[in-house]
Amino acid sequence: MRHKKPLTLLLCLLFVLALFISTPPSSAQRNVDIEKRVSALLARMTLEEKLGQLQQLDGQGDGNFRPEHVDMVRKGLLGSTLGVRNGGRPNQLQRIAVEQSRLKIPLLFGFDTIHGYRTIFPIPLAEAATWDPALAERSSSIAAKEAYAAGLRWTFAPMVDIARDPRWGRITEGAGEDPFLGAAFARARVRGFQGEDYSQPGKLLACAKHWVAYGAAEGGRDYNTTEMSEQTLRSIYFPPFKAAVDAGVGTFMSAFNALNGIPTSAHQFTLTKVLRDEWKFDGFVVSDYTAVQEMIAHGYAADGKDAARLSLNAGVDMEMVSRLFNQHGAALLQERKLTQATIDEAVRRILRIKFRLGLFEKPYVDESLEKTAYLTPESRAIARDIAGRSMVLLKNERDTLPLSKSIGSIAVIGPLADDKRSPLGWWSGDGKDDDTVTPLAGIKSKVSAQTKVTYAKGCDVLADDTSGFAEATAAARNSDVAIVVVGEPKEFAGEAASRASLDLPGRQMDLVKEVARVGKPTIVVLVNGRPPAIGWIVDNVPAILEAWMGGTESGNAIADILFGDVNPGGKLPVTFPRLTGQVPIYYNHLNTGRPPTTERYNSKYIDAPWTPQFPFGFGLSYTQFRISNVALSATQIRGDGSVRVTAEVENIGKRAGDEVVQVYIRDVAASIARPVKELKGFQRVELKPGEKRRLEFVLGPEHLGFYNQQMKFVVEPGEFRVMVGSNSQDVTEKTFVVQ
Ligand code: BGC
Numbered sequence: 001m002r003h004k005k006p007l008t009l010l011l012c013l014l015f016v017l018a019l020f021i022s023t024p025p026s027s028a029q030r031n032v033d034i035e036k037r038v039s040a041l042l043a044r045m046t047l048e049e050k051l052g053q054l055q056q057l058d059g060q061g062d063g064n065f066r067p068e069h070v071d072m073v074r075k076g077l078l079g080s081t082l083g084v085r086n087g088g089r090p091n092q093l094q095r096i097a098v099e100q101s102r103l104k105i106p107l108l109f110g111f112d113t114i115h116g117y118r119t120i121f122p123i124p125l126a127e128a129a130t131w132d133p134a135l136a137e138r139s140s141s142i143a144a145k146e147a148y149a150a151g152l153r154w155t156f157a158p159m160v161d162i163a164r165d166p167r168w169g170r171i172t173e174g175a176g177e178d179p180f181l182g183a184a185f186a187r188a189r190v191r192g193f194q195g196e197d198y199s200q201p202g203k204l205l206a207c208a209k210h211w212v213a214y215g216a217a218e219g220g221r222d223y224n225t226t227e228m229s230e231q232t233l234r235s236i237y238f239p240p241f242k243a244a245v246d247a248g249v250g251t252f253m254s255a256f257n258a259l260n261g262i263p264t265s266a267h268q269f270t271l272t273k274v275l276r277d278e279w280k281f282d283g284f285v286v287s288d289y290t291a292v293q294e295m296i297a298h299g300y301a302a303d304g305k306d307a308a309r310l311s312l313n314a315g316v317d318m319e320m321v322s323r324l325f326n327q328h329g330a331a332l333l334q335e336r337k338l339t340q341a342t343i344d345e346a347v348r349r350i351l352r353i354k355f356r357l358g359l360f361e362k363p364y365v366d367e368s369l370e371k372t373a374y375l376t377p378e379s380r381a382i383a384r385d386i387a388g389r390s391m392v393l394l395k396n397e398r399d400t401l402p403l404s405k406s407i408g409s410i411a412v413i414g415p416l417a418d419d420k421r422s423p424l425g426w427w428s429g430d431g432k433d434d435d436t437v438t439p440l441a442g443i444k445s446k447v448s449a450q451t452k453v454t455y456a457k458g459c460d461v462l463a464d465d466t467s468g469f470a471e472a473t474a475a476a477r478n479s480d481v482a483i484v485v486v487g488e489p490k491e492f493a494g495e496a497a498s499r500a501s502l503d504l505p506g507r508q509m510d511l512v513k514e515v516a517r518v519g520k521p522t523i524v525v526l527v528n529g530r531p532p533a534i535g536w537i538v539d540n541v542p543a544i545l546e547a548w549m550g551g552t553e554s555g556n557a558i559a560d561i562l563f564g565d566v567n568p569g570g571k572l573p574v575t576f577p578r579l580t581g582q583v584p585i586y587y588n589h590l591n592t593g594r595p596p597t598t599e600r601y602n603s604k605y606i607d608a609p610w611t612p613q614f615p616f617g618f619g620l621s622y623t624q625f626r627i628s629n630v631a632l633s634a635t636q637i638r639g640d641g642s643v644r645v646t647a648e649v650e651n652i653g654k655r656a657g658d659e660v661v662q663v664y665i666r667d668v669a670a671s672i673a674r675p676v677k678e679l680k681g682f683q684r685v686e687l688k689p690g691e692k693r694r695l696e697f698v699l700g701p702e703h704l705g706f707y708n709q710q711m712k713f714v715v716e717p718g719e720f721r722v723m724v725g726s727n728s729q730d731v732t733e734k735t736f737v738v739q
Helices: 006-024 029-044 047-053 067-074 089-100 123-126 133-149 171-172 180-196 230-237 237-244 266-277 304-314 324-334 340-356 377-390 439-444 469-477 508-517 535-540 555-564
Strands: 055-058 080-082 108-111 206-211 253-256 284-286 392-396 410-414 452-456 482-487 522-527 545-546 626-632 643-651 657-667 678-687 692-699 718-725 731-737
Touching: 029 055, 029 340, 047 055, 047 324, 047 340, 047 678, 055 067, 067 089, 123 133, 123 171, 123 180, 123 377, 133 180, 171 482, 180 230, 180 237, 180 678, 206 266, 206 284, 230 237, 266 304, 284 340, 284 482, 304 324, 304 340, 324 340, 392 439, 410 439, 410 469, 439 452, 452 469, 469 508, 469 535, 482 508, 482 555, 508 522, 508 535, 522 555, 535 626, 545 555, 626 731, 643 657, 643 678, 643 718, 643 731, 657 692, 678 692
Parallel strands: 055 080, 080 108, 206 253, 253 284, 410 452, 410 482, 482 522, 522 545
Antiparallel strands: 392 545, 626 643, 643 692, 657 678, 657 718, 718 731
């Protein structure tokens, strides 16, 4: 017996040792180690080197760095670049940082990889129309893999700005108008880019942007001022950002706009009180492009020095492109307008992320990846699948669609029918127009050998010339059906692409009218980056497909739908107005004391309907669904309780298809008036003909609560309505009471 003890002890020791060797340090331990390394490095840095870490500069646009970067990097005066990529250039510059600079602090290479790098996926607004965040996670992870191969480690995405005004061109980059859907896509994209651990090969550091309320620019005019209550900020504009933080996003980007008079790149409340203090975000904030300098034009900073002071003190850590932190940091410190602690905190945050990225251990990216990573058949197939799932069937009278592949003849008409550029959308990374499958190409490769396909452009997407109309109408006349592809050119969606009119640009509407008048079944396919105003088409054309800017594979995906290989199941992530004057028009609005009716003294327009063209959540299918047996698990719950919502969804048509079942609530009377409807749950399900599924959703305090006048998140007692349906208008209602 006595001999056994030392043996047991030895075994125990060996076991502990083995554990120690085999388990990687816990993430908590890893963070402690990182903080130590950051502190040690900080202690060795000169002020110049510290300010250098706060500087990001852009490359030459073609992926190359600028000649001046070399010297700056050698002296430790540059922390990050924007757009330096491909051909081993990041490694080239990194080598200088790591081998020739005094402290060997690696550079961080960033770039806008928004909806694809080389394989371009549908624009984010379109991906939101899938109502399937897992797909956005997938596309983001492929984008990350491709961008990583180009030497990149950081993407300025996801853009999670809520957009209620389709005049704003950047509505194309986000998930639309709803905070709940927006939060789901924010989470998914962060996970897709960063994975479990962004230090792994093929992953990118993500950046939630633009903090904050940039999407609420007055009049939909890009960069414009935003004016809004804290209540609206917290309940509508913050949630997708909070979701990104909860998903572990490493960085934030401060925005261009002023918020209630204070530029968001110097907004103490949002940058420090909310982001750092309330949300405990420990990554860093990069300003948007020259946003720090732009505070002078805003009328907020007197000069460059003032701008640097305001921005750094408010909580921006890295300055993109303008160089005011660097130019004025030392003087500000000397004049005690900036403390050493503030500078150190900004540097600490940047170094922390560089350590978390593993840049100090693995500063280089394997250059050989570039040969195999791009545009693989698998990525193309996924891009095609996602594009198909993002498309929304807006109208399909008398089953005009799907078409038969052996149809005798088709006229494919319109300025975007054979356009390779627009489907890629804004921020298309290193996507190449030449890789794009156009609708015409997609249709041609889908139909039978006997089908005659005639193409006529009709007109240009922007110009006034209608001389091509005759050829277009002749093509329609001589064909069994006409497919007209119209919409917006790439430059009409994205940054600095605000529009005063949501009408189809140029003479496209006239082209559709001329073609439709020929009398052949006419199908309109929309290629666009924002909700359009297309009343005449809705009233006069039997079939409409919203195809968005669908990416590299969009033409194939369009053909998949037109010919029935894919049954459309996308739903609008944003309300479609009838005409521009109705905007902002969004489903989750507050009520008025006089909700619109046909009576005169009500809240409406006298010269336009008050209803949208298509409501939020709307989309048709080639099959039909019935949502029934909506039930609640309780009619009364406690404030901290939850209620289960169940519903059945059945495919009562003849084809397999997808339905998105949506759950909305309304808090009927509260201490601050609540929206008429708020999305709080959704599920996209695929059902075979005759198949029925029971779905369950849980509504808990996080869904039922809101920010009260004291900005406390509370669930208030009273009646709640629960609405379940296939879009925000077509719903079945039940009620329960919170005691
Ligand atoms: C945009 C940002 C973008 C940055 C860098 C800015 O103009 O607003 O969204 O990340 O440029 O390209």
